[in-house]
Amino acid sequence: MTAFAKCRIKGPKAEEFLDYLVANKLPKKIGRINLCHALNTKGGVHSEFTIMKEAENSYYLVSAGANLRLDHDWIQKWMPTDGSVIFEDLTNSTGVLVVAGPKARQLMQKVSTDDFSNENFKWLTAKNVNVVYAPVNAMRVNFVGELGWELHHPIEYQNHIFDKLMEAGKDLGLKPFGIRAMNSLRIEKSYKLVGTELSIEYSPYESGLDRFVHPNKGNFIGLEALNKWREKGFDNKLVTLEVHNTTDSDVLGNNPIYKDDKVVGRATGGEYGFRLDKSIALAMVKPDLANVGEKLKVDILGKMYEATILDESPYDAENKLLRA
Amino acid sequence: MKSKTKVVVVGGGVVGVSALYHLAKKGWSDVVLVERKELTSGSTWHAAGLLPLFNMSYSVGQLHKYAVNLYKTLEEETGKNVGFSVVSNIRLASTKDRMDEYHQYAGVAKTIGVDVKFLSPQQVKEIWPLCHTDDLIGAIQHPEDGYIQPADLTQALAAGARNRGAEIYRNTAVTAIRQTKSGWVVETDKGSIECEHVISCSGNFARQTGEMVGLDIPVIPVEHQYIVTEPHPEIQKRKKAGLPEMGVLRDSDSRWYMREEAGGLILGPYEDGAPACYVEGPSKDSEYELFQEDLDRLAPHIEGAIHRVPAFGEVGVKKVYNGAICYTPDGNPIVGPAWGLKNFWINEGHSFGITAAGGAGWQLAEWIVDGEPTIDMLGVEPRRYGNYATKSYLKAKNEEAYSHVFIVHYPDEERPAARPLRTSPCYERMKDLGAVFGQKFGWERPNFFATDGMEQKMIGHLEDQNGLMQLRKSVRM
Known part of the structure; x- marks a missing residue:
């Protein structure tokens, strides 16, 4: 996942600025990671950043590769211009490989003498480690809902890390995976993406980001508008659907959702969930219909399918695997 | 004035x-x-x-x-x-x-x-x-x-x-x-x-x-x-x-x-x-x-x-x-x-x-x-492009976009012109493992890995057994 947009925000006012930029609280301890959303001034979701605290007033930010210019321009236009905050683009100098799966810890322990135990390397933390001889910033996060680490590294070490992992992974059944697998895996976890589930047209509450928004933490971009929006009431709610009796096609996104022959929403994404063995879709529907068990219909390539609203994150709802 | x-x-x-x-x-x-x-x-x-x-x-x-x-x-x-x-x-x-x-x-x-x-x-x-x-x-x-x-x-x-x-x-x-x-x-x-x-x-x-x-x-x-x-x-x-x-x-x-x-x-x-x-x-x-x-x-x-x-x-x-x-x-x-x-x-x-x-x-x-x-x-969005969109890249890609106006828009459509352009160091290694790449912000990223005799190429699909089989094989570990 080397294409990720990456940057460092540092300087005496880095913490103050970032706290104003995003709706979530920033990670407090060095080595902690939080998922944070930058809202626009109208309270819609503009950008999503994984933020890691590297040092006092120094943060490492990761966001979608496709949004590099969008996200970095957004940061730089809001940044104070007096030099108290410094922006450093790390995209091209930093590579990323993702290790995920139940045997991820075993694999890491084969290539590193650092401690990857759950006690000493918790979910949502990061550590500087070695992978054989290479320096790596291992971040215990991922977008697929399994035990695992993102290995951020200076780009020139990539092949060393890649080779050592593949070699050590032979006995463990290690296999490479790509973006399409990742999309299927993330849908089973109800993980959202900017551009589909997250958009300036939706408030973070409509997109199910409630636990990442802290309206009482102090002022941030979009807070006032978001509070007004909430008073007025929301028109949408993101739900996870099981689509029944599909044979060969799943939701692709922008599929209309029906209740009693009336359009009540739109699917934002979907894919076959291979761990659940179900066709899964994420969808924006009217809030009064957003109840677990609600029966809806979804149009896939002109055919109507029955669909049922599931609890969020139908795969490993309690995140036991992530935190194992 | x-x-x-x-x-x-x-x-x-x-x-x-x-x-x-x-x-x-x-x-x-x-x-x-x-x-x-x-x-x-x-x-x-x-x-x-x-x-x-x-x-x-x-x-x-x-x-x-x-x-x-x-x-x-x-x-x-x-x-x-x-x-x-x-x-x-x-x-x-x-x-x-x-x-x-x-x-x-x-x-x-x-x-x-x-x-x-x-x-x-x-x-x-x-x-x-x-x-x-x-x-x-x-x-x-x-x-x-x-x-x-x-x-x-x-x-x-x-x-x-x-x-x-x-x-x-x-x-x-x-x-x-x-x-x-x-x-x-x-x-x-x-x-x-x-x-x-x-x-x-x-x-x-x-x-x-x-x-x-x-x-x-x-x-x-x-x-x-x-x-x-x-x-x-x-x-x-x-x-x-x-x-x-x-x-x-x-x-x-x-x-x-x-x-x-x-x-x-x-x-x-x-x-x-x-x-x-x-x-x-x-x-x-x-x-x-x-x-x-x-x-x-x-x-x-x-x-x-x-x-x-x-x-x-x-x-x-x-x-x-x-x-x-x-x-x-x-x-x-x-x-x-x-x-x-x-x-x-x-x-x-x-x-x-x-x-x-x-x-x-x-x-x-x-x-x-x-x-x-x-x-x-x-x-x-103007910012959906980056520095990789050089003049010669644009020339190739824009001519391609023109000739693709009426192409069937598969959801996983990937267009071939001016590629590969931006590759990470392990690109060749992934290719040898069967990677079929897509392009995002100029980067070649593996969309999936062709294994078990699958053809190492993108097959467009809306409703298509091949497309789904590719995915099935590449997801199941």
């Missing part, structure tokens, strides 16, 4: 005039537009004026819907006829994949409230009796769209803007754009204008306007031709009998549009091999410019057109228009803020500018006056 104003719009094609109109409509009456020659004299004047609502993107679909509704009200508002012929628009399908694409699109249309009807070949025949329908499997129709007179539309928007206090300076060429502490100064050959915001709507000159402020705007135009025929007796007979126009016909699989024009027909193909043009920008004196026609390039599509509408082959060619239309690598325009600069706005790269102008102007005015757009603009 004013020496100080709130906004200077650079460029007087339909796109620029619409931006001006919408700013004025939103209450910013102290705004001006500068045009180096006459309004519409770049690409607007030779546009075929089609208003296709069809677009696979949620963002662009909403812009189009807004525009079509707006254009219907302009005459009442400004007293100027815009020549809007609501003749409907039919897109034909002769393959199952094409029909699947239409079904996927119909879903997009439904979610944004655009009316789409499915037609049987028989129904197509009833509406378009000159159309050969035996080998079709169906079609979709947009009852609400049709075509418009681009120059009249531009003049109506200009009148609407002027009525609200906006000013338009024709024959005024921009020579430089400078950033100041508080905003911008636009230098012209008639004097300089101080302003808070600049909007670049300069069409074929996009890259030259960008250069003035240090921006590499990812736009290069491509040549597009359309043929106007002499009148056909059958069409003249229909007209005399008072029958309605047959409407805009699109044969997606043969890659062209067709409509009636003065008793004859217009045929516009999206052919392979159409070259990028104005790569270094048009000449200083360029005005109402057309290129030499190249009928050889059109030959396969002319054949396809004669197969579909034999009447097309029965009349002589009256005129061939070969003019520049702006392109971007994905074929969608660039509408929104410039990166790295405050209050500099880009409204460029419009390959379907007549349809998009209304919505683009609307959302830019929202963005400039209220600080944010009201619809998700990611599909047309």
Whole structure:
């Protein structure tokens, strides 16, 4: 996942600025990671950043590769211009490989003498480690809902890390995976993406980001508008659907959702969930219909399918695997 | 000419005039537009004026819907006829994949409230009796769209803007754009204008306007031709009998549009091999410019057109228009803020500018006056491209985008031109492991790994056993 947009925000006012930029609280301890959303001034979701605290007033930010210019321009236009905050683009100098799966810890322990135990390397933390001889910033996060680490590294070490992992992974059944697998895996976890589930047209509450928004933490971009929006009431709610009796096609996104022959929403994404063995879709529907068990219909390539609203994150709802 | 104003719009094609109109409509009456020659004299004047609502993107679909509704009200508002012929628009399908694409699109249309009807070949025949329908499997129709007179539309928007206090300076060429502490100064050959915001709507000159402020705007135009025929007796007979126009016909699989024009027909193909043009920008004196026609390039599509509408082959060619239309690598325009600069706005790269102008102007005015757009603009975001979009990359990708206009839009579509370009060190290693790559922001990223005898290539699928099998195999560990 080397294409990720990456940057460092540092300087005496880095913490103050970032706290104003995003709706979530920033990670407090060095080595902690939080998922944070930058809202626009109208309270819609503009950008999503994984933020890691590297040092006092120094943060490492990761966001979608496709949004590099969008996200970095957004940061730089809001940044104070007096030099108290410094922006450093790390995209091209930093590579990323993702290790995920139940045997991820075993694999890491084969290539590193650092401690990857759950006690000493918790979910949502990061550590500087070695992978054989290479320096790596291992971040215990991922977008697929399994035990695992993102290995951020200076780009020139990539092949060393890649080779050592593949070699050590032979006995463990290690296999490479790509973006399409990742999309299927993330849908089973109800993980959202900017551009589909997250958009300036939706408030973070409509997109199910409630636990990442802290309206009482102090002022941030979009807070006032978001509070007004909430008073007025929301028109949408993101739900996870099981689509029944599909044979060969799943939701692709922008599929209309029906209740009693009336359009009540739109699917934002979907894919076959291979761990659940179900066709899964994420969808924006009217809030009064957003109840677990609600029966809806979804149009896939002109055919109507029955669909049922599931609890969020139908795969490993309690995140036991992530935190194992 | 004013020496100080709130906004200077650079460029007087339909796109620029619409931006001006919408700013004025939103209450910013102290705004001006500068045009180096006459309004519409770049690409607007030779546009075929089609208003296709069809677009696979949620963002662009909403812009189009807004525009079509707006254009219907302009005459009442400004007293100027815009020549809007609501003749409907039919897109034909002769393959199952094409029909699947239409079904996927119909879903997009439904979610944004655009009316789409499915037609049987028989129904197509009833509406378009000159159309050969035996080998079709169906079609979709947009009852609400049709075509418009681009120059009249531009003049109506200009009148609407002027009525609200906006000013338009024709024959005024921009020579430089400078950033100041508080905003911008636009230098012209008639004097300089101080302003808070600049909007670049300069069409074929996009890259030259960008250069003035240090921006590499990812736009290069491509040549597009359309043929106007002499009148056909059958069409003249229909007209005399008072029958309605047959409407805009699109044969997606043969890659062209067709409509009636003065008793004859217009045929516009999206052919392979159409070259990028104005790569270094048009000449200083360029005005109402057309290129030499190249009928050889059109030959396969002319054949396809004669197969579909034999009447097309029965009349002589009256005129061939070969003019520049702006392109971007994905074929969608660039509408929104410039990166790295405050209050500099880009409204460029419009390959379907007549349809998009209304919505683009609307959302830019929202963005400039209220600080944010009201619809998700990611599909047309200027910042969706990066430094990897070099001039030679653009040339290759824009020519590709042009020839792909009518391609079946598979959800996992990956286009081959100018690749691989940006690769991480382990690219070759992944390739050896069976990686099939896609391109994101210039980077080659593995979409999946072909294993167990799977073919190491992307197979487009909407509903397709192969596509699903690929995924199944690559996900199961």
